Amino acid sequence: MATVTYRLKNGQTLSVVRNDYDITPATEADPAWVFTDKKGHVHTWTSRTWIHYEPDEDVDDWTPYYYCSLCGEHVHPQTRAAQRQFIYSPTLYLLDGESITKEQADALLA
Numbered sequence: 001m002a003t004v005t006y007r008l009k010n011g012q013t014l015s016v017v018r019n020d021y022d023i024t025p026a027t028e029a030d031p032a033w034v035f036t037d038k039k040g041h042v043h044t045w046t047s048r049t050w051i052h053y054e055p056d057e058d059v060d061d062w063t064p065y066y067y068c069s070l071c072g073e074h075v076h077p078q079t080r081a082a083q084r085q086f087i088y089s090p091t092l093y094l095l096d097g098e099s100i101t102k103e104q105a106d107a108l109l110a
């Protein structure tokens with residue numbers, strides 16, 4: 001949440017309020033990731049040459065993994081720190097706490 005408050009010449013207070021939501025995931029697919037396995041099969045995030053294997057939950061060793069769809073070699077797709085992503089909310093303009101329009105706020109700040 002971000003609020004910017006302006007003190008106007010007539011003593012009134014104009015607040016511009018915007019609630020932005022940070023929806024950045026922890027990691028994302030690294031587009032630079034390239035892996036060539038021992039049989040020469042090239043894997044990238046978009047190559048569709050590898051398969052995500054996820055064991056049933058009742059298996060003792062519940063560790064998902066990825067493998068080459070051609071030769072079965074395990075593949076380790078790389079991730080990177082995610083780019084910051086936000087959902088931007090509408091902006092509210094408050095004059096001494098009362099809601100006003102953007103046009104009214106722009107006129108007061110002009």
Ligand SMILES: [Zn+2]
Binds near residue numbers: 073
């Ligand atoms: Zn392979």
